[in-house]
Amino acid sequence: MTVADTRLPYGPHRAAAALVSALSPLVSAEATAEAGWAAAEPRDLEQAVWVRLLERLADAGPPSDTARWVRSAVRAEARRTRRTAANELPYAPERPDPATDPDAGPEHSALRAEWRRTLRSAVVRTPGRCPGLLTAMLSPKDPTYREIAGELAISQGSLGPMRSRCLGCLRRMLAAEVAAPEQRGKER
Structure with missing residues (x-):
């Protein structure tokens, strides 16, 4: 395409704009229909199809059967999106750096361990059925009320x-046990 083509009243740009305008409802409907199974946003599929269409217009001109081409392009993009999502793996969370994160150092780990020991010690000393209930509530399995009630044999x-x-x-x-520390070094 040359600079002279862009100045023509009905040049390739106007033809592409007319094609985009005419196909917009079809592309939108097809992308919406395919987005569900592809686990993608319809607008993302639309955008990918528009890019493919514009690349096609630049290389080979408009397709002979545009509606059929749009349907197959949307389906191809949906398959590509689904395949990409299936192959992508999330990054593992980064471990905090003790040099930059004050809550990541050994002191923080020791304090958390001490806090857990204090809490578990206090839970065991609670009266009645409280130790069983509190232990179940603090479980890392995160049981439901129904599971806790069944385990303790009490009504939900x-x-x-x-x-x-x-x-x-x-x-x-x-x-x-964990009272506020007194001020030291001052006389009363």
């Missing part, structure tokens, strides 16, 4: 009030 409706009482008791115990 009584878990909420019991949990509230147990957490209140645990809060009072921890507040007494």
